Amino acid sequence: MYQADAKRYHTMQYRRVGKSGLKLPLVSLGLWHNFGGVTLFENSREMVLGAFDLGITHFDLANNYGPPPGSAEENFGRILKNELKRYRDEMIISTKSGFYMWEGPYGEWGSRKQLLASLDQSLKRMKLDYVDIFYHHRPDPDTPLEETMGALAHAVKSGKALYVGISNYNAEQADKAITILKDLGIHCLIHQPRYNMLDRRPEQGLYDVLEKHGVGAIPYSPLAQGLLSDRYLNGIPEDSRAAGSSVFLKHDAAFDETIEKSRKLAELAEKRGQTLAQMALAWLLKSPVTASVIIGASKLGQIQDCAKAQDNLTFTESELNEIDAIAQG
Numbered sequence: 277m278y279q280a281d282a283k284r285y286h287t288m289q290y291r292r293v294g295k296s297g298l299k300l301p302l303v304s305l306g307l308w309h310n311f312g313g314v315t316l317f318e319n320s321r322e323m324v325l326g327a328f329d330l331g332i333t334h335f336d337l338a339n340n341y342g343p344p345p346g347s348a349e350e351n352f353g354r355i356l357k358n359e360l361k362r363y364r365d366e367m368i369i370s371t372k373s374g375f376y377m378w379e380g381p382y383g384e385w386g387s388r389k390q391l392l393a394s395l396d397q398s399l400k401r402m403k404l405d406y407v408d409i410f411y412h413h414r415p416d417p418d419t420p421l422e423e424t425m426g427a428l429a430h431a432v433k434s435g436k437a438l439y440v441g442i443s444n445y446n447a448e449q450a451d452k453a454i455t456i457l458k459d460l461g462i463h464c465l466i467h468q469p470r471y472n473m474l475d476r477r478p479e480q481g482l483y484d485v486l487e488k489h490g491v492g493a494i495p496y497s498p499l500a501q502g503l504l505s506d507r508y509l510n511g512i513p514e515d516s517r518a519a520g521s522s523v524f525l526k527h528d529a530a531f532d533e534t535i536e537k538s539r540k541l542a543e544l545a546e547k548r549g550q551t552l553a554q555m556a557l558a559w560l561l562k563s564p565v566t567a568s569v570i571i572g573a574s575k576l577g578q579i580q581d582c583a584k585a586q587d588n589l590t591f592t593e594s595e596l597n598e599i600d601a602i603a604q605g
């Protein structure tokens with residue numbers, strides 16, 4: 277059985293999620309890439325345990341994370357059972373449902389059947405009685421929002437989830453979903469949008485909606501999958517996501533253009549005494565609506581580097597202007 281670092285709560289800062297009672301670490305760990313069945317289990321284990329030792333209490337999963345789909349939850353369940361079982365009450369574990377997971381009409385989107393069957397599958401894979409946060413992973417244009425939110429509310433009322441959240445909803449969709457949940461007696465805890473210095477869509481109304489309702493935000497891909505770090509400043513390393521088989525990050529013209537911006541941003545980060553990854557995370561955390569950021573990683577050293585983002589969370593007006601000019605230019 278794993279013995280966690282006795283000093284794990286000494287440095288990590290925790291922030292309240294919107295107007296809820298729950299606090300999350302400023303940096304959370306996502307298991308989208310590098311935790312599935314095709315990855316060396318020992319490395320995934322080292323990252324989860326190493327993150328926990330840093331005070332990272334929040335682990336973000338989804339039914340389909342792998343590859344193969346489901347294997348990240350299975351591997352995480354194995355680490356929990358073998359090493360972290362006794363720390364379960366110190367952990368916030370989230371999962372999601374909505375993207376394609378199994379064959380037939382119930383394997384994706386947002387019907388009650390889909391969400392509740394998927395939640396049961398996730399609990400089995402992770403060998404858990406409940407998850408801390410259950411998300412609807414993406415809006416469903418065809419299912420009435422009342423049905424999808426009703427399924428989330430049921431997940432809480434049945435004790436299989438402590439809190440619920442939504443992901444990839446735009447401002448208008450989020451406003452409606454949060455209001456429906458409220459009418460059902462459930463507070464929407466959190467929204468998980470894609471947000472980073474290069475992708476500013478949440479600034480077009482979403483953050484205002486979340487603030488109005490007291491809902492926290494937890495941006496995903498805060499490093500633009502590694503582009504907002506020093507990973508690609510000197511070429512494309514063989515062991516990187518862009519060099520691998522991931523369909524989500526491709527080396528194309530847009531990639532090269534972004535790297536030019538990253539080089540300039542890295543110079544600014546250096547002046548602030550930060551790595552580019554640390555500055556990218558600090559930049560998201562400057563908003564009090566951001567409860568935490570969910571990073572991905574392929575090595576424990578990257579998580580350790582990211583955790584230090586909290587050492588400098590303040591920006592001068594001129595730094596913010598410079599970031600906008602480079603990132604939006």
Ligand SMILES: NC(=O)c1ccc[n+]([C@@H]2O[C@H](COP(=O)([O-])OP(=O)(O)OC[C@H]3O[C@@H](n4cnc5c(N)ncnc54)[C@H](OP(=O)(O)O)[C@@H]3O)[C@@H](O)[C@H]2O)c1
Nearest residue numbers: 306307308496497498499500501502505516517571572578
């Ligand atoms: N709700 C949704 O629809 C949705 C969608 C996507 C992701 N997510 C969640 O968000 C999490 C994070 O997404 P993401 O993996 O795209 O996040 P990210 O933090 O933007 O990118 C992670 C990648 O950046 C590189 N990296 C991380 N820290 C670094 C450091 N300190 N220095 C240099 N490089 C560093 C690593 O690349 P290498 O692998 O190349 O080393 C790592 O795999 C996912 O695991 C998932 O939980 C949710």
